[in-house]
Amino acid sequence: MATQVVDHSALKVNQTGIVATVLVAFVGSLLFQPLLVLIPLLAIVLLLGTFAPQLALFKQIYFQVLKPRGIVKPRPVQDRPEPHNFAQGMGGVVLAIASVFLIPVPVIGLALALLVAVLAFVNAAFGYCLGCQIFYQLERRGVLKPS
């Protein structure tokens, strides 16, 4: 189980981006319903970022803009990137399911999207990562092999 250095500021920017996007879609859709399109777009961004980190929009904003300009300071921590990627992928999958429900059953679609935002907020604010806990349980049960 090799640990690497993970910049936790990149993770925080990612979580903040998720919360902000869902909130804009949620609150904004009260006035302008087409803003709900942000939810499927966010699902695509998260899923792309899970499989191709160079396409992770919020992390790239951090690495290309916020970090070089000193707006957000780096916070390197000896850590494994896999649980964080797993958590991001889980968020992407839930948002994809939310997107499917947005038109036929908007309550379910909005609730699922809001749940992802709540979990991202809890992670950013308190460091509790539900996806990482699920990753631990899957490793413990041998579903995922420790790398």
Added chain:
Amino acid sequence: MSAQLWALAVVSAVVLAAAGLETFRARRAGRLAAGATAAASTDPYILYFTGDSCTVCKTHQEPALARLGAVRIDKVDAIAERSLADRFHVYTLPTTVVMAANGQALHVNYGYAPAPKLERQLAEARGTALTATA
């Protein structure tokens, strides 16, 4: 408008249910783990269950443990030492167990345990040891 309000109500209910379930789960696991034993020592010590996938361990729990000063801390990889983790019903990381000198679990903390809480539990464990030897 109503869809947003209903969604907010659903999420609030889910969050409250999850918090309640987590409290119940932690209490149940704590009850099951109470009295479980590990190696005896001359002083109370802490069993610290962690893993490579645990971020809170690195960012919160380890700095809190470092603040405790001269206390023996046995770091246990919960994946590699599964039987020991199962003995203390470790279902989440980090988990810290305050062990009495006789090797019996006194307090089990599932999730992040701040330094003052651990200090309190260690003081209680030392008190228990003093009572036992008096």
